[in-house]
Amino acid sequence: MTDDHLRSWCEIRERVAWREVRHGPRGPEGPVRGRRDGILHRIATGESARDPVRARRLLAAYRRVRADAAAGRILDFGLLADWQRTVLGVPYAPFRGGTAFAKGGRERYGLDADTPRRFAACLADSRQDGIPVASRAARAYLDVCFFHPFSDGNARAALLTLAFVLAEEEIVLDQVGPLVQLRRYADDLDGARGTAELVGMLIEGTRRRRDGTSHAAGG
Numbered sequence: 001m002t003d004d005h006l007r008s009w010c011e012i013r014e015r016v017a018w019r020e021v022r023h024g025p026r027g028p029e030g031p032v033r034g035r036r037d038g039i040l041h042r043i044a045t046g047e048s049a050r051d052p053v054r055a056r057r058l059l060a061a062y063r064r065v066r067a068d069a070a071a072g073r074i075l076d077f078g079l080l081a082d083w084q085r086t087v088l089g090v091p092y093a094p095f096r097g098g099t100a101f102a103k104g105g106r107e108r109y110g111l112d113a114d115t116p117r118r119f120a121a122c123l124a125d126s127r128q129d130g131i132p133v134a135s136r137a138a139r140a141y142l143d144v145c146f147f148h149p150f151s152d153g154n155a156r157a158a159l160l161t162l163a164f165v166l167a168e169e170e171i172v173l174d175q176v177g178p179l180v181q182l183r184r185y186a187d188d189l190d191g192a193r194g195t196a197e198l199v200g201m202l203i204e205g206t207r208r209r210r211d212g213t214s215h216a217a218g219g
Helices: 005-015 038-050 052-070 077-088 115-127 133-147 154-168 189-211
Strands: 100-102 107-109
Touching: 005 107, 005 115, 005 133, 005 189, 038 052, 052 077, 052 154, 077 115, 077 154, 107 133, 115 133, 115 154, 133 154, 133 189
Parallel strands: none
Antiparallel strands: 100 107
16 A cells, blocks of 8 residues: 555654754744845745746735734634635635645655544644744644645645744744755654754844844845
């Protein structure tokens, strides 16, 4: 039987010591805002060069993410679906109706009657007490990657989800390239921990560059 990498992710997710992940010397708590908005920069450079229409839709969705975070909205599937309709330019963005595949078929994400409920429970963890924001944001990002809730655009949905969790704590990264270029695997415990550490490093780097203690980086 083909492996179900969503099941693998759910097992890995429970094994990561999210509270104990290293997040940089000062800790990643907000507010932290750099001299630029890294997602806006990526949209204006890489996304616009790739597909101007796609870039405009992602920009509109990102503006909604920031507004929703400022308004105190709760992260749930309905909120993600609102953003995804904008991202894809479609009237509906339902939960996928069958098995999903990624990485050229290397990973397979199963679907059963309980999958949407489990995804909802994972999203609710984005405000879990006692977990540093870098870990909560990284975990939510990976949840979207591996639950793969939509038929298309899940990488963009994952990035918007991470941005929302950070924005709730008044954190705006000045670069996101190292994160979106990272290859992520559902069954990789060290990779999940490393993603949380990377988010913490990006927060700390944003703080340092804002304060003029390091050189600005691309991405």
